[in-house]
Amino acid sequence: QLQLQESGPGLVKPSETLSLTCSVSGGSITSDNYYWAWIRQPPGKGLEWVVGIFHTGTTYYNPSLQSRVSVSVDPSKNQFSLTLTSVTAADTAVYFCAPFSTSQGYFAPWGQGTQVSVSS
Amino acid sequence: DIQMTQSPSSVSASVGDRVTITCRANQNINSWLVWYQQKPGKAPKLLIYLGSVLQSGVPSRFSGSGYGTDFTLTISSLQPEDFATYYCQQASSFPLTFGGGTKVEIK
Numbered sequence: 001q002l003q004l005q006e007s008g009p010g011l012v013k014p015s016e017t018l019s020l021t022c023s024v025s026g027g028s029i030t031s032d033n034y035y036w037a038w039i040r041q042p043p044g045k046g047l048e049w050v051v052g053i054f055h056t057g058t059t060y061y062n063p064s065l066q067s068r069v070s071v072s073v074d075p076s077k078n079q080f081s082l083t084l085t086s087v088t089a090a091d092t093a094v095y096f097c098a099p100f101s102t103s104q105g106y107f108a109p110w111g112q113g114t115q116v117s118v119s120s
Numbered sequence: 121d122i123q124m125t126q127s128p129s130s131v132s133a134s135v136g137d138r139v140t141i142t143c144r145a146n147q148n149i150n151s152w153l154v155w156y157q158q159k160p161g162k163a164p165k166l167l168i169y170l171g172s173v174l175q176s177g178v179p180s181r182f183s184g185s186g187y188g189t190d191f192t193l194t195i196s197s198l199q200p201e202d203f204a205t206y207y208c209q210q211a212s213s214f215p216l217t218f219g220g221g222t223k224v225e226i227k
Contacts, residue, residue: 060215
Protein backbone atom coordinates (compact mmCIF):
# COMPACT_ATOMS: atom_id res chain seq x y z
CA GLN A 1 0.00 0.00 0.00
CA LEU A 2 1.37 3.35 -1.02
CA GLN A 3 2.60 5.74 1.65
CA LEU A 4 4.01 9.20 1.04
CA GLN A 5 6.03 11.47 3.30
CA GLU A 6 6.98 15.07 2.66
CA SER A 7 10.20 16.60 3.94
CA GLY A 8 11.89 19.96 3.74
CA PRO A 9 12.51 23.18 5.62
CA GLY A 10 9.60 24.70 7.46
CA LEU A 11 10.78 28.27 7.04
CA VAL A 12 11.93 30.03 3.88
CA LYS A 13 12.89 33.68 3.47
CA PRO A 14 11.09 35.88 0.96
CA SER A 15 12.60 35.83 -2.53
CA GLU A 16 14.40 32.56 -1.79
CA THR A 17 13.70 29.06 -3.07
CA LEU A 18 11.46 26.48 -1.46
CA SER A 19 12.53 22.86 -1.92
CA LEU A 20 10.52 19.86 -0.80
CA THR A 21 10.89 16.12 -1.27
CA CYS A 22 8.26 13.41 -1.21
CA SER A 23 9.39 9.90 -0.35
CA VAL A 24 7.23 7.10 -1.69
CA SER A 25 7.01 3.66 -0.10
CA GLY A 26 4.86 0.63 -0.77
CA GLY A 27 5.05 1.07 -4.52
CA SER A 28 7.27 2.20 -7.34
CA ILE A 29 7.48 5.77 -8.54
CA THR A 30 7.94 4.31 -12.04
CA SER A 31 4.39 2.97 -12.01
CA ASP A 32 2.39 3.81 -15.12
CA ASN A 33 -0.72 4.19 -12.95
CA TYR A 34 0.14 7.51 -11.36
CA TYR A 35 1.23 11.05 -11.80
CA TRP A 36 3.04 12.34 -8.73
CA ALA A 37 1.58 15.58 -7.54
CA TRP A 38 2.07 18.48 -5.19
CA ILE A 39 -0.95 20.23 -3.72
CA ARG A 40 -0.90 23.09 -1.27
CA GLN A 41 -3.28 24.68 1.20
CA PRO A 42 -2.73 28.19 2.56
CA PRO A 43 -3.78 28.67 6.17
CA GLY A 44 -7.55 28.64 6.50
CA LYS A 45 -8.06 28.27 2.75
CA GLY A 46 -8.81 25.61 0.18
CA LEU A 47 -6.71 23.21 -1.84
CA GLU A 48 -4.60 24.26 -4.82
CA TRP A 49 -3.00 21.79 -7.21
CA VAL A 50 0.55 22.87 -7.95
CA VAL A 51 2.13 20.38 -10.35
CA GLY A 52 2.13 16.76 -11.43
CA ILE A 53 4.91 14.67 -12.97
CA PHE A 54 4.93 11.26 -14.62
CA HIS A 55 7.96 9.03 -14.16
CA THR A 56 8.89 9.65 -17.80
CA GLY A 57 9.24 13.33 -17.00
CA THR A 58 5.98 14.48 -18.55
CA THR A 59 4.86 17.34 -16.36
CA TYR A 60 1.68 19.34 -15.94
CA TYR A 61 1.77 22.69 -14.18
CA ASN A 62 -0.71 25.01 -12.57
CA PRO A 63 -0.43 27.96 -14.99
CA SER A 64 -0.51 30.42 -12.11
CA LEU A 65 2.72 28.94 -10.73
CA GLN A 66 4.41 27.53 -13.81
CA SER A 67 7.04 30.25 -14.13
CA ARG A 68 8.34 29.52 -10.62
CA VAL A 69 7.84 25.76 -10.28
CA SER A 70 10.04 22.85 -11.19
CA VAL A 71 9.60 19.21 -10.30
CA SER A 72 11.68 16.10 -10.73
CA VAL A 73 11.54 12.37 -10.13
CA ASP A 74 14.38 10.27 -8.70
CA PRO A 75 13.58 6.60 -9.34
CA SER A 76 16.74 5.47 -7.57
CA LYS A 77 15.42 6.93 -4.32
CA ASN A 78 11.71 6.48 -5.10
CA GLN A 79 11.27 10.20 -4.50
CA PHE A 80 10.02 13.26 -6.28
CA SER A 81 10.81 16.84 -5.50
CA LEU A 82 9.33 20.31 -5.79
CA THR A 83 11.18 23.57 -6.23
CA LEU A 84 9.40 26.93 -6.00
CA THR A 85 11.48 30.02 -6.64
CA SER A 86 11.08 33.65 -5.59
CA VAL A 87 8.70 32.83 -2.76
CA THR A 88 6.51 35.38 -1.04
CA ALA A 89 4.20 35.27 1.95
CA ALA A 90 1.47 34.07 -0.41
CA ASP A 91 3.37 30.80 -0.75
CA THR A 92 2.94 30.06 2.94
CA ALA A 93 0.94 26.85 3.06
CA VAL A 94 0.80 23.22 4.00
CA TYR A 95 2.29 21.33 1.07
CA PHE A 96 0.96 17.84 0.39
CA CYS A 97 2.28 15.24 -1.99
CA ALA A 98 0.00 12.59 -3.45
CA PRO A 99 -0.26 10.16 -6.35
CA PHE A 100 -2.83 11.07 -8.99
CA SER A 101 -4.53 8.00 -10.45
CA THR A 102 -4.52 8.33 -14.21
CA SER A 103 -7.45 5.94 -14.61
CA GLN A 104 -9.70 7.08 -11.76
CA GLY A 105 -8.77 10.75 -11.49
CA TYR A 106 -8.21 10.99 -7.78
CA PHE A 107 -5.42 11.85 -5.35
CA ALA A 108 -4.87 9.07 -2.81
CA PRO A 109 -3.28 8.42 -0.46
CA TRP A 110 -2.01 11.82 0.58
CA GLY A 111 1.13 12.52 2.57
CA GLN A 112 0.54 14.06 5.96
CA GLY A 113 1.61 17.47 4.67
CA THR A 114 4.42 19.78 5.64
CA GLN A 115 3.97 23.36 6.80
CA VAL A 116 6.08 25.89 4.95
CA SER A 117 6.17 29.47 6.15
CA VAL A 118 7.70 32.31 4.17
CA SER A 119 9.05 34.93 6.49
CA SER A 120 12.19 36.92 7.11
CA ASP B 121 -9.13 26.28 -16.61
CA ILE B 122 -12.24 24.53 -15.29
CA GLN B 123 -13.78 26.41 -12.38
CA MET B 124 -15.43 24.36 -9.63
CA THR B 125 -18.05 26.04 -7.46
CA GLN B 126 -19.29 24.41 -4.28
CA SER B 127 -22.37 25.34 -2.34
CA PRO B 128 -23.07 26.05 0.37
CA SER B 129 -19.73 27.19 1.75
CA SER B 130 -20.87 26.04 5.17
CA VAL B 131 -23.80 24.16 6.62
CA SER B 132 -24.92 23.63 10.18
CA ALA B 133 -26.54 20.29 10.82
CA SER B 134 -27.37 17.88 13.60
CA VAL B 135 -26.45 14.25 14.05
CA GLY B 136 -28.86 12.18 11.99
CA ASP B 137 -29.57 14.92 9.46
CA ARG B 138 -29.35 14.43 5.73
CA VAL B 139 -26.79 16.78 4.23
CA THR B 140 -26.39 17.63 0.56
CA ILE B 141 -23.45 19.49 -0.95
CA THR B 142 -23.39 20.68 -4.52
CA CYS B 143 -20.45 21.10 -6.87
CA ARG B 144 -20.80 22.78 -10.26
CA ALA B 145 -18.24 22.88 -13.06
CA ASN B 146 -18.21 25.70 -15.59
CA GLN B 147 -17.86 23.21 -18.40
CA ASN B 148 -18.67 19.57 -19.05
CA ILE B 149 -16.46 17.19 -17.06
CA ASN B 150 -18.48 14.04 -17.76
CA SER B 151 -18.07 11.94 -14.60
CA TRP B 152 -14.56 13.12 -13.73
CA LEU B 153 -15.49 14.36 -10.29
CA VAL B 154 -13.95 13.44 -6.94
CA TRP B 155 -15.03 14.19 -3.37
CA TYR B 156 -12.71 14.45 -0.37
CA GLN B 157 -13.23 14.92 3.35
CA GLN B 158 -10.73 16.93 5.36
CA LYS B 159 -10.54 17.27 9.12
CA PRO B 160 -8.51 20.02 10.83
CA GLY B 161 -4.78 19.40 10.69
CA LYS B 162 -5.16 16.33 8.51
CA ALA B 163 -4.71 15.50 4.86
CA PRO B 164 -7.80 15.12 2.71
CA LYS B 165 -9.34 11.67 2.54
CA LEU B 166 -10.80 10.25 -0.65
CA LEU B 167 -14.53 9.55 -0.42
CA ILE B 168 -15.92 9.21 -3.94
CA TYR B 169 -14.44 9.17 -7.42
CA LEU B 170 -15.83 9.12 -10.95
CA GLY B 171 -18.78 11.04 -9.60
CA SER B 172 -20.43 8.17 -7.76
CA VAL B 173 -17.98 5.38 -6.95
CA LEU B 174 -17.55 4.94 -3.22
CA GLN B 175 -13.94 4.43 -2.17
CA SER B 176 -13.31 1.18 -0.33
CA GLY B 177 -13.82 1.58 3.40
CA VAL B 178 -15.98 4.69 3.16
CA PRO B 179 -19.34 4.30 4.93
CA SER B 180 -22.35 3.78 2.72
CA ARG B 181 -24.08 6.85 4.16
CA PHE B 182 -21.93 8.82 1.72
CA SER B 183 -23.08 8.90 -1.87
CA GLY B 184 -22.30 10.91 -4.96
CA SER B 185 -24.31 11.66 -8.05
CA GLY B 186 -24.26 13.84 -11.11
CA TYR B 187 -22.80 14.09 -14.59
CA GLY B 188 -21.62 16.80 -16.86
CA THR B 189 -21.56 20.00 -14.85
CA ASP B 190 -23.67 19.38 -11.75
CA PHE B 191 -22.74 17.01 -8.95
CA THR B 192 -23.95 16.23 -5.45
CA LEU B 193 -22.45 14.68 -2.35
CA THR B 194 -25.04 13.38 0.09
CA ILE B 195 -24.56 12.22 3.65
CA SER B 196 -27.73 10.32 4.43
CA SER B 197 -27.50 10.41 8.22
CA LEU B 198 -24.82 12.67 9.63
CA GLN B 199 -22.58 11.10 12.24
CA PRO B 200 -20.33 12.89 14.75
CA GLU B 201 -17.21 11.91 12.82
CA ASP B 202 -18.59 13.52 9.64
CA PHE B 203 -18.13 17.07 10.86
CA ALA B 204 -15.39 18.23 8.51
CA THR B 205 -14.75 20.19 5.34
CA TYR B 206 -15.61 18.60 2.01
CA TYR B 207 -13.97 19.39 -1.32
CA CYS B 208 -14.78 18.45 -4.86
CA GLN B 209 -12.10 18.14 -7.56
CA GLN B 210 -12.38 17.82 -11.31
CA ALA B 211 -10.14 15.37 -13.12
CA SER B 212 -11.33 16.06 -16.65
CA SER B 213 -8.38 18.19 -17.69
CA PHE B 214 -5.23 19.88 -16.46
CA PRO B 215 -4.90 22.07 -14.54
CA LEU B 216 -6.73 20.00 -11.96
CA THR B 217 -8.96 22.19 -9.85
CA PHE B 218 -10.79 21.99 -6.56
CA GLY B 219 -13.97 23.54 -5.29
CA GLY B 220 -13.70 26.06 -2.50
CA GLY B 221 -14.89 23.64 0.15
CA THR B 222 -17.99 23.13 2.28
CA LYS B 223 -17.64 23.11 6.04
CA VAL B 224 -20.13 20.90 7.82
CA GLU B 225 -20.58 22.21 11.34
CA ILE B 226 -22.47 21.06 14.38
CA LYS B 227 -25.83 22.77 14.85
